[in-house]
């Protein structure tokens with residue numbers, strides 16, 4: 001007896017040369033189990049259902065059964081059981097069987113109608129794909145965390161260098177400190193021009209300064225009270241400025257890298273708060289998994305641990321927000337609205353993190369919309385600051401009403 | 403959403419439409435399976451009660467092939483199609499529009515990044531079945547894919563023809579069709595495109611395909627041709 005064995009999304013089947021199903025073991029219709037066995041088939045490892053099928057076949061037909069399978073892993077398993085096994089793919093018998101897969105799904109009682117089969121394959125494929133995507137994304141959250149920490153390190157070093165540069169170059173051209181507030185612009189002037197005597201409209205315009213600002217810088221240079229410095233003394237200052245500019249390039253590159261990484265690792269969080277803040281949340285939690293398991297109340301104060309513990313120790317007010325304060329809608333809002341917006345954002349973030357970690361579903365568009373609505377609501381409901389003496393006042397008005 | 407002035411089927415192709423706008427310009431389009439939703443940055447058009455989705459000939463090689471007059475569009479309503487190299491779903495979504503709710507598109511894509519985008523398209527389209535897998539190993543998705551009426555392949559990889567043949571052995575019915583986009587430049591930069599087409603076509607023939615038409619896609623796509631073939635088991 002020659003039988004064709006195949007393991008499918010709905011279970012394992014044995015088909016004879018005429019295409020009749022002689023035996024089958026239907027899989028339980030439970031999504032987690034279905035995903036698990038799908039992955040097993042993909043990795044060429046026989047499933048429980050397949051093993052049971054083979055077992056039943058041996059009981060019924062004995063060991064001089066001849067079987068045909070499509071992959072090496074399955075062939076190996078059957079060989080080890082001592083069955084005469086042929087490896088052959090794309091044969092007509094299986095092809096015919098495969099074209100009737102929806103029909104067999106109904107016939108075997110796996111589902112009740114072929115209409116339902118449509119939903120079934122769709123749902124299973126989505127679930128399997130999401131689960132594989134999550135495995136691929138594994139540890140990529142750690143890459144994102146290192147990238148954001150590197151960006152934050154760069155910012156610290158950059159600011160440290162910026163203060164040093166300003167102090168140092170001010171010996172030569174003290175007036176520039178107030179005229180150019182942007183560190184990068186300041187560093188460019190030092191790096192590209194150097195001595196204040198070489199500053200002219202042409203090279204300033206080339207660095208992107210407007211005509212007005214260029215004129216102001218030039219006239220300040222002409223009347224500067226700073227010390228004359230030789231090239232020999234300016235050069236080391238320029239080296240520092242060069243390194244700052246390189247750090248700045250490195251930061252840009254890292255930011256770009258981080259944003260594509262974050263879209264992959266945590267698309268929902270990223271959509272909600274952007275890649276930088278999203279990655280800072282991951283970094284504070286330690287991993288996507290940890291973040292996904294934190295309650296919203298903790299997410300709200302992530303990064304404000306010091307203030308939180310101080311509050312716990314002294315019985316003072318707990319902080320209203322941690323790192324999520326960086327979210328523009330929070331730090332731009334008036335003080336009394338911030339806590340409310342922070343709470344709402346933290347709730348959405350908790351949901352987003354769970355979706356990113358557990359299901360891989362993209363739900364951020366809905367979350368974002370709900371958040372925006374809530375923010376608008378907060379802005380209208382709490383448009384005015386709460387009166388400081390609200391309680392006694394209210395009591396008084398109530399009394400007069402009575 | 404723009405209003406269309408006139409809509410007619412783009413004969414001889416079924417379920418592909420020409421949408422005429424009030425400035426006199428025309429667009430290729432399919433009926434939107436999920437009204438109100440777009441997949442890439444395509445236009446949506448309303449005509450009567452029906453919504454059409456612009457089919458961008460610069461973004462989709464199949465659309466370009468139709469506009470360049472490829473012999474037939476065998477992809478029909480109700481068809482099961484195996485789509486290899488689905489990318490983020492640009493063309494696959496139009497195939498999904500064409501086969502409709504009675505059909506199915508098994509969309510194989512192996513890059514996780516791209517799959518994340520494809521999955522958001524698939525979530526809205528019940529006939530689009532996303533499969534994160536390498537098309538060189540069809541046995542890995544044999545448990546899910548039915549026997550199909552046709553294969554559409556655009557993986558932009560060397561040895562596309564042999565990959566197609568392997569998939570055909572597993573899933574393509576006898577008499578089934580194939581559309582294969584050949585990206586000449588990415589297969590071998592040093593050889594002239596025409597020689598590469600010839601070599602891939604030779605491989606297809608040896609693998610049981612009868613090549614019916616080959617269409618160069620320029621000016622829409624300068625480095626590609628579309629091969630249309632039938633499979634005889």
Ligand SMILES: C[S@@+](CC[C@H](N)C(=O)[O-])C[C@H]1O[C@@H](n2cnc3c(N)ncnc32)[C@H](O)[C@@H]1O
Pocket residue numbers: 461462463486487488489490491492493494510511512513516535536537538556557558559
């Ligand atoms: C040119 S793009 C496809 C564009 C798409 N067909 C469209 O028109 O909308 C090629 C895709 O094939 C995928 N790909 C390449 N080799 C593959 C393989 N061996 N298996 C599955 N997908 C592959 C790439 O990741 C890429 O997304």
